[in-house]
Amino acid sequence: MALSFRVCSSPLICRATLAHGDNVRHHHANDAAFIRRAADLAEMSAGLTSPHPNFGCVIATSTGKVAGEGYLYAQGTKPAEAIAVEAAREFCRGSTAYLNMEPGDCHGDHTAVSALVQAGIGRVVVGLRHPLEHLRGSAIRELRSQGIQVNIIGEDFQSKVLEDARKSCLLVNAPLIHRACSRVPFSVLKYAMTLDGKIAASSGHAAWISSKLSRTRVFELRGRSDAVIVGGNTVRQDDPRLTARHGQGHTPTRIVMTQSLDLPEKANLWDVSEVSTIVVTQRGARKSFQKFLASKGVEVVEFDMLNPREVMEYFHLRGYLSILWECGGTLAASAISSSVIHKVVAFVAPKIIGGTKAPSPVGDLGMVEMTQALNLIDVCYEQVGPDMLVSGFLQPIPDLLPVIPSEDATLEIDPGFNPFEASIIFFYKTWDLYGSFSNFSPHSIRMPYGEEKDDYMTWSSVEHYYQANKFVGVENPMARDCVERIRTARSPEEAARIGRSMQRQKPELVRNDWEDVKIEVMYMALKCKFSTYPHLKSQLLSTAGSVLVEASPHDLFWGGGREGEGLNYLGRLLMQLRSEYLGKSSVSAENTSLA
Numbered sequence: 001m002a003l004s005f006r007v008c009s010s011p012l013i014c015r016a017t018l019a020h021g022d023n024v025r026h027h028h029a030n031d032a033a034f035i036r037r038a039a040d041l042a043e044m045s046a047g048l049t050s051p052h053p054n055f056g057c058v059i060a061t062s063t064g065k066v067a068g069e070g071y072l073y074a075q076g077t078k079p080a081e082a083i084a085v086e087a088a089r090e091f092c093r094g095s096t097a098y099l100n101m102e103p104g105d106c107h108g109d110h111t112a113v114s115a116l117v118q119a120g121i122g123r124v125v126v127g128l129r130h131p132l133e134h135l136r137g138s139a140i141r142e143l144r145s146q147g148i149q150v151n152i153i154g155e156d157f158q159s160k161v162l163e164d165a166r167k168s169c170l171l172v173n174a175p176l177i178h179r180a181c182s183r184v185p186f187s188v189l190k191y192a193m194t195l196d197g198k199i200a201a202s203s204g205h206a207a208w209i210s211s212k213l214s215r216t217r218v219f220e221l222r223g224r225s226d227a228v229i230v231g232g233n234t235v236r237q238d239d240p241r242l243t244a245r246h247g248q249g250h251t252p253t254r255i256v257m258t259q260s261l262d263l264p265e266k267a268n269l270w271d272v273s274e275v276s277t278i279v280v281t282q283r284g285a286r287k288s289f290q291k292f293l294a295s296k297g298v299e300v301v302e303f304d305m306l307n308p309r310e311v312m313e314y315f316h317l318r319g320y321l322s323i324l325w326e327c328g329g330t331l332a333a334s335a336i337s338s339s340v341i342h343k344v345v346a347f348v349a350p351k352i353i354g355g356t357k358a359p360s361p362v363g364d365l366g367m368v369e370m371t372q373a374l375n376l377i378d379v380c381y382e383q384v385g386p387d388m389l390v391s392g393f394l395q396p397i398p399d400l401l402p403v404i405p406s407e408d409a410t411l412e413i414d415p416g417f418n419p420f421e422a423s424i425i426f427f428y429k430t431w432d433l434y435g436s437f438s439n440f441s442p443h444s445i446r447m448p449y450g451e452e453k454d455d456y457m458t459w460s461s462v463e464h465y466y467q468a469n470k471f472v473g474v475e476n477p478m479a480r481d482c483v484e485r486i487r488t489a490r491s492p493e494e495a496a497r498i499g500r501s502m503q504r505q506k507p508e509l510v511r512n513d514w515e516d517v518k519i520e521v522m523y524m525a526l527k528c529k530f531s532t533y534p535h536l537k538s539q540l541l542s543t544a545g546s547v548l549v550e551a552s553p554h555d556l557f558w559g560g561g562r563e564g565e566g567l568n569y570l571g572r573l574l575m576q577l578r579s580e581y582l583g584k585s586s587v588s589a590e591n592t593s594l595a
């Protein structure tokens with residue numbers, strides 16, 4: 001309902017309308033403040049876990065007191081709403097829950113919604129509908145069907161103060177919103193320049209322009225990104241590490257974009273013991289160097305047309321939500337021209353280096369008049385130590401109003417629409433439509449531990465169980481410690497990170513028969529998961545007739561690869577399980593052939 005202001009002729013009505021208006025404004029200010037707080041909370045896990053949809057929840061009593069708060073730590077961990085409900089305890093009854101975004105509940109278990117319903121929450125205020133089409137509106141419908149009053153900012157009520165609060169909800173999930181609306185990840189171009197606009201001296205030397213404090217902020221920015229990208233020249237000139245040196249948090253993948261592949265043999269980026277590196281290059285470039293990189297554990301991806309757009313579309317398909325560009329001006333200009341940069345973050349240091357040949361942050365864009373200049377929007381200025389941090393958007397965050405038609409809405413328009421019609425079903429990221437097929441989906445399983453077949457334990461996800469099994473039964477305290485670290489990892493991503501890095505760094509801790517048993521281990525875990533959760537089993541059965549492919553372009557064993565070159569073992573095991581459920585097969589995973 002939009003607010004409207006009318007001219008009154010009756011003083012009585014006028015007073016009443018004014019009083020009502022004051023009341024409405026007061027409510028709006030309260031709602032806006034709590035929604036902004038929910039958005040702030042949603043950002044609390046930034047840099048600690050890999051980028052994921054950000055959720056925050058505030059529960060406020062009818063007197064306007066905060067009774068409980070929560071935020072999602074990582075994909076698959078306890079929902080923000082459930083944490084806030086636990087904190088607010090008996091104060092939940094009749095209170096209002098403020099959510100920056102509609103809960104995803106992407107696995108059909110409605111944990112977030114159930115927590116609110118069971119706690120007796122009276123009203124829910126939602127900052128933003130879920131941006132992904134297959135999730136959009138479903139939690140809101142569910143809450144309403146349970147008798148809870150749900151107000152959506154921008155739909156059920158509007159005002160300047162609420163609009164600002166809604167903007168903070170858009171900002172905190174900008175990468176996810178971009179994922180929903182475009183085919184490229186959310187990209188931030190970051191650079192440090194002197195007051196005279198140089199990113200290095202004429203010699204190319206650039207360490208350092210910005211202060212230590214500013215560079216610490218860069219580590220935080222890296223921690224919030226799925227990947228950091230640079231061009232070939234920056235690798236040759238700086239030999240960067242591109243790590244987020246801020247403790248135990250998330251470390252982004254490093255990406256190098258190079259046409260020539262004329263890169264040094266010795267480079268910090270080729271050390272992949274802690275973080276992986278992907279080199280994207282022109283098809284056919286320096287095959288011998290490609291082999292060298294592969295021997296170092298660096299992944300090389302060839303492109304027929306190496307340009308920022310193709311590269312970003314590729315990483316979008318790989319599930320990347322956000323990319324930090326830390327390249328020089330040459331690649332930055334190319335990326336801006338290709339319209340893949342959404343935000344710019346510039347650290348301006350109070351230094352002058354001069355030099356007509358010293359590089360600047362953005363190379364040639366082909367513009368000749370100031371009227372052609374790109375204007376940043378929503379610009380922010382912040383002093384960081386001696387430097388000034390200027391940031392702003394090159395493209396607005398796409399607003400999802402008016403509503404993108406959901407599956408239900410499409411069905412209403414076209415009853416012949418069949419969402420399950422596709423003959424190949426791809427799944428990968430847990431928040432996607434078939435995300436619950438992923439090992440990383442937040443479904444815990446109870447499985448035996450080690451040799452003691454009747455000693456059952458709960459594992460937070462299939463991935464936890466799978467990774468831990470690499471080290472099970474090995475007579476070494478470090479192996480046992482590894483299993484425990486994986487078992488207690490706070491997210492499937494963490495479990496995978498520990499399992500993979502320990503396997504790389506300490507191969508002697510991996511059980512001898514791992515290669516022989518890993519498929520069976522995975523199959524048993526999947527079987528347990530789909531048998532434990534009836535809604536997952538139904539979803540799996542609903543795909544009957546379709547080929548299931550894990551759309552992981554880099555895992556060529558479990559995934560299908562970029563061009564179908566992967567073995568797609570995860571897809572195969574799921575299809576095998578499906579046919580077992582349908583009574584067509586009772587073969588075990590051991591019999592799954594490589595053919």
Ligand SMILES: NC(=O)C1=CN([C@@H]2O[C@H](COP(=O)(O)OP(=O)(O)OC[C@H]3O[C@@H](n4cnc5c(N)ncnc54)[C@H](OP(=O)(O)O)[C@@H]3O)[C@@H](O)[C@H]2O)C=CC1
Pocket residue numbers: 190191192193198199200203204205206209230231232233234235237238257258259260261262306307308326327328329330331332334359
């Ligand atoms: N102060 C700061 O914030 C930063 C400063 N720097 C400084 O900048 C200087 C390097 O700048 P610059 O030369 O611009 O480095 P870039 O990081 O922009 O690298 C340019 C290279 O990127 C590769 N590339 C691949 N595809 C493309 C494409 N479509 N368009 C453009 N480039 C592509 C090419 O590599 P190839 O030649 O291998 O084919 C090209 O030579 C260094 O002195 C470095 O210290 C760098 C980053 C940040």
Ligand SMILES: Nc1c(N[C@@H]2O[C@H](COP(=O)(O)O)[C@@H](O)[C@H]2O)[nH]c(=O)[nH]c1=O
Pocket residue numbers: 191192206207208209210214215218230234238239240241242243326327347
């Ligand atoms: N010179 C410069 C930056 N340069 C960027 O940082 C990279 C080096 O990262 P690392 O090896 O991880 O420390 C370098 O290659 C370039 O991308 N960044 C800044 O915040 N401030 C600076 O003054």
